[in-house]
Amino acid sequence: MLSALATNYQRLVELPAARELCALIGLPRLAPYWPALLAFSGLFQLLRLSSNMLSSLVFGTKFDALTARQKYDWGIRVVSQVHAIVVVLLAIPIFFKQELINDKLFGFDNYAAWVYTLVCGYSINEAQLAYRGYACWSA
Numbered sequence: 530m531l532s533a534l535a536t537n538y539q540r541l542v543e544l545p546a547a548r549e550l551c552a553l554i555g556l557p558r559l560a561p562y563w564p565a566l567l568a569f570s571g572l573f574q575l576l577r578l579s580s581n582m583l584s585s586l587v588f589g590t591k592f593d594a595l596t597a598r599q600k601y602d603w604g605i606r607v608v609s610q611v612h613a614i615v616v617v618l619l620a621i622p623i624f625f626k627q628e629l630i631n632d633k634l635f636g637f638d639n640y641a642a643w644v645y646t647l648v649c650g651y652s653i654n655e656a657q658l659a660y661r662g663y664a665c666w667s668a
Contacts, residue, residue, distance in 0.1 A: 538564055558637065562646045569650025570657075573608050577658070580607035605658055612651045619644045 541547070541564040551560040559566075581604050584592045595603065623629065623644060629636040 558642070562642060565643070565646050566650050566653070569647050570653040573612065573651050573654040574657075576611060577604040577608045577654075580604045601662065605662075608651075608654070616644065616648055616651075619647070 542561050547563055548557075548560045551557055551563065581592075581600050584600075584603060584607070592600070592603075623638070623641045626636075626638045626641060628638050629641060
């Protein structure tokens with residue numbers, strides 16, 4: 530199953546249109562990471578949706594008594610906290626990558642790129658949530 534996932538991931542990475550788009554926007558190094566970027570964004574969305582169910586199980590009637598807006602905000606805070614903890618732990622080794630130390634401006638490291646992809650996936654999810662929150666709650 531893992532090999533099938535890797536094969537399909539590689540097929541997405543090698544899509545000519547994706548490579549061209551990444552080059553067009555001036556981010557040619559994004560091409561190997563764009564499927565993960567979208568996947569991370571989707572994972573954060575799933576975490577937000579599942580956090581309400583898990584919070585209901587953990588906190589019971591206290592959580593169930595919250596308004597829809599409070600539950601929405603709670604889910605956003607759970608995702609934010611999980612993201613912060615994960616990224617801090619994953620970012621620590623980046624400070625010791627020799628390639629990045631030697632060339633602070635243009636240095637590149639695969640591990641760092643994966644962490645940046647995670648951060649950008651979270652940011653895309655947050656932008657979508659901010660737009661949705663504004664659209665839903667400002668009316």
